[in-house]
Amino acid sequence: MHEMGIAQQLVQIAIDSIPRDIENPKVEKLNLRIGRLASVVEHSLTFCFEIITKDTPLENARLDIDVVPVTVHCKSCDNGWEVTGPVFKCPFCEDGDVEMLTGREIEITSLELADELKI
Amino acid sequence: MEINIQKKVLEANDTEADINRTFFKDQNVFVLNMMSSPGSGKTQILCKTLAKLMPHVRVGVIVGDICTTNDADRLKVTGAKVTQINTDQFGGDCHLAANLIIESAKQLGCEDLDLLIVENIGNLVCPAEFDIGEDARAVVLSVTEGEDKPLKYPLMFRVADVAILNKIDLLPYLDFDAKLVVDNMKQVHPHLPVFEFSAKTEEGLEPWLDWLKIKVFEKTGK
Numbered sequence: 001m002h003e004m005g006i007a008q009q010l011v012q013i014a015i016d017s018i019p020r021d022i023e024n025p026k027v028e029k030l031n032l033r034i035g036r037l038a039s040v041v042e043h044s045l046t047f048c049f050e051i052i053t054k055d056t057p058l059e060n061a062r063l064d065i066d067v068v069p070v071t072v073h074c075k076s077c078d079n080g081w082e083v084t085g086p087v088f089k090c091p092f093c094e095d096g097d098v099e100m101l102t103g104r105e106i107e108i109t110s111l112e113l114a115d116e117l118k119i
Numbered sequence: 120m121e122i123n124i125q126k127k128v129l130e131a132n133d134t135e136a137d138i139n140r141t142f143f144k145d146q147n148v149f150v151l152n153m154m155s156s157p158g159s160g161k162t163q164i165l166c167k168t169l170a171k172l173m174p175h176v177r178v179g180v181i182v183g184d185i186c187t188t189n190d191a192d193r194l195k196v197t198g199a200k201v202t203q204i205n206t207d208q209f210g211g212d213c214h215l216a217a218n219l220i221i222e223s224a225k226q227l228g229c230e231d232l233d234l235l236i237v238e239n240i241g242n243l244v245c246p247a248e249f250d251i252g253e254d255a256r257a258v259v260l261s262v263t264e265g266e267d268k269p270l271k272y273p274l275m276f277r278v279a280d281v282a283i284l285n286k287i288d289l290l291p292y293l294d295f296d297a298k299l300v301v302d303n304m305k306q307v308h309p310h311l312p313v314f315e316f317s318a319k320t321e322e323g324l325e326p327w328l329d330w331l332k333i334k335v336f337e338k339t340g341k
């Protein structure tokens with residue numbers, strides 16, 4: 001539901017990252033990493049992104065989303081594993097103190113610019 | 120041409136949240152972020168909680184609401200300092216962001232408070248994602264919402280430090296399995312403290328008040 005805010009941040013970060021000396025930059029792709037437990041709905045992010053990038057260097061840019069699995073570590077027994085459902089109980093020691101290592105990321109890793117047009 | 124970026128998208132909010140944390144530490148006030156779906160009883164719980172805590176614990180409340188002042192009006196009756204954030208001025212947002220909290224906290228004045236409670240916007244998804252610089256997060260679930268909610272909204276129950284199962288006065292009228300919902304919470308968050316009570320009848324309220332008083336004391340020494 002806050003995908004619009006996320007899309008706005010994406011655009012802001014992307015625009016700030018384009019080198020100033022590039023004339024008429026055109027972004028083809030934004031590479032993102034989004035954790036499986038991050039509250040981001042991919043199609044609504046794409047939808048918001050399309051709306052707010054009209055008439056900007058990001059118009060028609062694609063969002064390439066790398067989904068990051070949820071991985072955890074049990075501080076009590078030192079085991080680690082990937083969580084695939086909403087269950088965080090330690091299967092090894094039953095009562096462990098489980099911390100999340102990955103799965104909440106909402107990150108922009110890079111952007112890909114179209115080659116400059118030679119006229 | 121590929122340009123390397125490597126940035127967190129919510130970094131701006133995280134930075135603001137750290138500023139808030141420092142501010143709240145300087146003010147020596149404990150901050151609780153209270154979250155739930157709409158209508159779980161956050162305001163009702165706060166009315167009862169404040170009535171019991173005040174004036175021994177000096178409480179202030181920031182209420183987020185999309186567009187009314189109803190909740191703030193209900194809370195002011197307890198004598199607590201209350202301020203409201205209506206997010207419609209900011210685009211009808213679904214959560215309170217860190218930068219809004221500090222403005223309201225300053226407006227409220229934290230120097231004579233021991234506890235500041237933020238009643239977040241009613242939503243089980245978005246507020247979990249936005250750090251506001253709080254010391255603890257409470258999630259409220261009421262018995263009319265279904266036993267599966269912790270499994271459907273795992274992030275909220277993961278990030279919570281305490282959970283309240285509210286409206287237990289309604290249990291006799293419902294096919295709601297209170298043990299199952301608590302089990303589901305513990306699946307998502309094994310050591311989560313869960314308090315079961317009714318903000319209507321005040322049954323079971325005391326253990327929650329004790330938990331809160333201890334937390335405030337641990338941080339502020341007050």
Ligand SMILES: Nc1nc2c(ncn2[C@@H]2O[C@H](COP(=O)(O)OP(=O)(O)OP(=O)(O)O)[C@@H](O)[C@H]2O)c(=O)[nH]1
Pocket residue numbers: 155156157158159160161162163164190240241242285286287288289316317318319320
């Ligand atoms: N029976 C019963 N009703 C309750 C209880 N707690 C709250 N209510 C009722 O539930 C309704 C919603 O309560 P609120 O306190 O406004 O809920 P809220 O979470 O603050 O709602 P929003 O701020 O709109 O998200 C009101 O009609 C309350 O009187 C309870 O323990 N038992």
Ligand SMILES: [Mg+2]
Pocket residue numbers: 161162163190238
């Ligand atoms: Mg309310």
Ligand SMILES: [Zn+2]
Pocket residue numbers: 074075076077078079090091092093094095096097
């Ligand atoms: Zn373990």
